[in-house]
Amino acid sequence: MKIESRLAQIGSISEPVTGAVSYPIYHSTAYRHPKLGQSTGFDYTRTKNPTRTILEDAIAQLESGDAGFASSSGMASLQTIFALFSQGDHLIVSLDLYGGTYRLLEKIMSRFGITATYVDTNDLDALESERTPSTKAVLIETPTNPLMMVTDIEKVSTWAKRHGLLTIVDNTLLTPFFQRPIELGADIVIHSATKYLGGHNDVLAGLIVTKGKELSEQVAFLHNSIGAVLGPQDAWLLMRGMKTLALRMERHQENATKIACFLKTHLDVENVYYPALPEHLHHDVQNRQSSGNTGIFSFRLKDARLVEPILRHIKLIAFAESLGGVESLMTYPAVQTHADIPEEIRRAVGVDDRLLRFSVGIEHADDLIADLAYALEEARKEIGV
Numbered sequence: 001m002k003i004e005s006r007l008a009q010i011g012s013i014s015e016p017v018t019g020a021v022s023y024p025i026y027h028s029t030a031y032r033h034p035k036l037g038q039s040t041g042f043d044y045t046r047t048k049n050p051t052r053t054i055l056e057d058a059i060a061q062l063e064s065g066d067a068g069f070a071s072s073s074g075m076a077s078l079q080t081i082f083a084l085f086s087q088g089d090h091l092i093v094s095l096d097l098y099g100g101t102y103r104l105l106e107k108i109m110s111r112f113g114i115t116a117t118y119v120d121t122n123d124l125d126a127l128e129s130e131r132t133p134s135t136k137a138v139l140i141e142t143p144t145n146p147l148m149m150v151t152d153i154e155k156v157s158t159w160a161k162r163h164g165l166l167t168i169v170d171n172t173l174l175t176p177f178f179q180r181p182i183e184l185g186a187d188i189v190i191h192s193a194t195k196y197l198g199g200h201n202d203v204l205a206g207l208i209v210t211k212g213k214e215l216s217e218q219v220a221f222l223h224n225s226i227g228a229v230l231g232p233q234d235a236w237l238l239m240r241g242m243k244t245l246a247l248r249m250e251r252h253q254e255n256a257t258k259i260a261c262f263l264k265t266h267l268d269v270e271n272v273y274y275p276a277l278p279e280h281l282h283h284d285v286q287n288r289q290s291s292g293n294t295g296i297f298s299f300r301l302k303d304a305r306l307v308e309p310i311l312r313h314i315k316l317i318a319f320a321e322s323l324g325g326v327e328s329l330m331t332y333p334a335v336q337t338h339a340d341i342p343e344e345i346r347r348a349v350g351v352d353d354r355l356l357r358f359s360v361g362i363e364h365a366d367d368l369i370a371d372l373a374y375a376l377e378e379a380r381k382e383i384g385v
C-alpha cells in the first residue's frame with residue numbers, strides 16, 4: 001500500500017472486539033494474567049501499552065524499520081538512544097544541530113564521559129579525521145535546523161558501516177512521508193513527533209525506529225528501563241495527527257516554496273536557505289534522497305535592525321518557538337532555539353542576529369505573503385532605510 005493509505009489507516013483496522021475505527025485509548029496501567037506463567041502480551045504499561053503499540057508499529061513500518069518506540073518527547077528519545085553508549089564513548093555529530101540535542105550532549109552526557117565532536121557531516125574527510133578508536137556512532141540531522149544543510153545519508157552510512165559505527169538520523173524535518181533514512185542505510189531514526197508528525201502544535205512526543213533484531217532488543221530494554229515513555233492519551237493524539245500527514249506535508253512544501261521565492265527577490269533579504277530552491281548548495285542531494293521538501297526554511301536579512309519590528313508586525317504568522325504545525329510560526333534562532341549554543345560556534349555556522357526561521361503552516365500562501373510583505377515594509381519605515 002502507498003504511504004498515504006497507510007497513514008490514513010493507522011489504528012483503523014486493529015480493534016477486533018467492537019470494530020472501532022478510531023483505536024481506543026487504553027488507560028489501564030495493569031493487566032490481568034490468565035494464570036501463572038501466562039500473559040495477554042501486556043503486563044505493565046511502561047513496558048507495553050495497547051494504544052502506544054499501534055503507534056509504535058505504525059512508525060516502524062512507515063520508516064521501514066524493525067521496531068518503533070514512543071517517548072514522552074523528542075529529547076526523551078535522544079536520551080534513550082544516548083544510553084546505548086558508555087563512559088569513554090565518542091560520537092560524531094552534525095555541526096548545525098538542534099540546540100536541545102547540543103545541550104543534552106554537552107551539559108549532561110559529557111558528565112557521564114560520553115563526548116561529541118561537531119563536524120560538517122557532508123565532508124567525509126572531516127568525518128574521517130574526527131574518528132577515533134572510541135567513536136561509536138554518527139548522529140546527523142538532515143536538513144539541519146535552521147540552516148537547511150543537507151547530508152548525503154547513504155554516503156555517511158556506508159562510511160559508518162565500514163568502520164563499525166551506528167548511523168543515527170534525526171528525521172524530524174522531513175518525516176517518513178518525504179525521507180526514509182533506514183532505506184538509505186541508517187540504523188536508527190529519531191523524531192521529535194511534536195513537530196510534523198503530530199502537526200497541530202498540541203502534543204509533545206518523540207519516536208525512535210531501529211533496524212535489526214539485536215539493536216531493537218537493546219533499545220526496547222533501554223526504553224522500558226529508563227521509562228520516558230509516551231502516555232496513551234498522547235499516543236492517540238499523535239496517531240490522529242499522523243493520519244493527515246501526507247496532505248499537510250504537501251501543503252507545507254507548496255507554501256514554503258512560494259514564500260521562499262517571494263523572499264529571495266525581496267530587497268531587504270540577503271539570503272534564503274531552502275533546499276527546494278535550485279540554487280541551494282545541496283539541492284541535488286536533497287532531490288536524490290528525499291521525495292520532497294520540509295515546510296521550514298530560514299532567511300537572512302540585510303539589516304539586523306529589521307528583526308525586532310518584523311517580529312512585532314507579523315499578525316497571521318505567530319512569533320513562537322516551534323515548527324511543523326498547521327499554524328505558521330516565526331522563530332529568531334539566535335535568541336530562542338539556539339541560545340544554548342555558544343555565540344562563537346553559533347556565528348561560525350551562520351546562526352547570527354540577522355537570521356530568521358520560518359515554519360510555514362497550511363494557511364493560504366497569499367495571506368502569508370501579504371503578512372510578511374506588510375511586516376517588512378513597516379520595519380523598513382521604522383528603521384528608515
Ligand SMILES: *Cc1c(COP(=O)(O)O)cnc(C)c1O
Pocket residue numbers: 073074075076098100101141145170172173191192193194195204205206
Ligand atoms: C524539536 C526538536 C527536537 C526535540 O524534540 P522535543 O519534542 O521538543 O523534545 C529534536 N530534534 C529536532 C530536529 C527538533 O526540531
